[in-house]
Amino acid sequence: MDQGHLASWMRRTGGVARTSALSDAGASRHRIQTAIATGALLRVRRGWVALPDADPELVSAARHGVVIACISAARRLGLWVLAEDRPHVAARPHAGRAPTQRATVHWHEPAVPRHPDALVDPIENVLVTVARCQPLEPALVIWESALRQQLTSREVLGRLDLPPAARRLWARAAPYSDSGLETMLPLRLRWLGVPLRQQVWVLGRPVDLLVGERLVVQIDGGHHVGRQRASDIEHDARLMLHGYHVIRVTYAQVVDDWPHVHGLIATAVAQGLHHAS
Structure with missing residues (x-):
């Protein structure tokens, strides 16, 4: 294994490796020592070497x-x-x-x-x-x-x-949450004692959270702009025309102003907006 192949092999393993693994891959002890002497490899500790630009977290772990x-x-x-x-x-x-x-x-x-x-x-x-x-x-x-x-x-x-x-x-745990926020909402709202369903398809599109039968909670991330935003607004309108109530909140509101979001949803449930007419 020449120096070029040695460097390529090291990169495939993340840039940090045991010298024994390098030897098993075909690098001679002389080649490894030469690479260390020339700075092509750095000695991390006994039995471990790293490329000079290796991931610092991996180097620290080794x-x-x-x-x-x-x-x-x-x-x-x-x-x-x-x-x-x-x-x-x-x-x-x-x-x-x-x-x-x-x-x-x-x-x-x-x-x-x-x-x-x-x-x-x-x-x-x-x-x-x-x-x-x-x-x-x-x-x-x-x-x-x-x-x-x-x-x-x-x-x-x-x-x-x-x-x-x-x-x-x-x-x-279930694989339905598109983001951490969608995990947090049903967990924080379970005390309400009403059905909470994630990623339910309603009128041709999934909604983030369906509370009961008719209350939809949608969470806007950073991608809810432009064409995506227009599509969201159009879907909200169709939901409301079909008897659903929509509460749309942002990432910042859920993370930084949860009492406000909680109040909106709890008040809607108190009014029975989660029930079908």
Whole structure:
């Protein structure tokens, strides 16, 4: 393996790897040492090397002997993470030193065995750790985001030996929410004691949330502009002509002004607007 092939192989593995894996791929010890000496590779710690421009999070994980986990791994996967206070990593129980001062370290055994070369937890472990670590709402947002993106399935998760917190989330989570906001609304409104259905097709299009039989709640994201906005307004009009009541709210209102949104919906239910005429 020449230097060009060595760099290409490293990039395919994320830019950080064990020297033993490099050797198994065909790089001689001399080639690896030469790459380190010339700066083509950086020594992360004993047995690990990285490209100079490798992902800093992966480099840090290799340096400390941990894997990126929980909400940090969820963020890397593009899942809905409401807040990340500090890096979250996982280590084997009774493992050696870990960056406890700068990260939240999860020490429990993984639901799915981790490959020794892995630097990021697999999705099933991510969800189990999120269930242990996070409050119900942010955890459910991440679970439903993963199911929606088909990164795993309820069937796969259901066959795992899940701890109680993860089993409770498995029982709740469904792949219907297009965004974290659509997960949050039915969770926050369940106390009303009325049917709440997500992504129900009404008059040719799905609505974000159908409360009871006739109250529609729509959530506007950043893409609700121009042609999309005009289409939304037209659909709202058709809904109202067919006896539905529509409450349309924005991302900012749900996240930053929930009492106002809650008040609108609760008042509409109090007036019976969720009932069919």
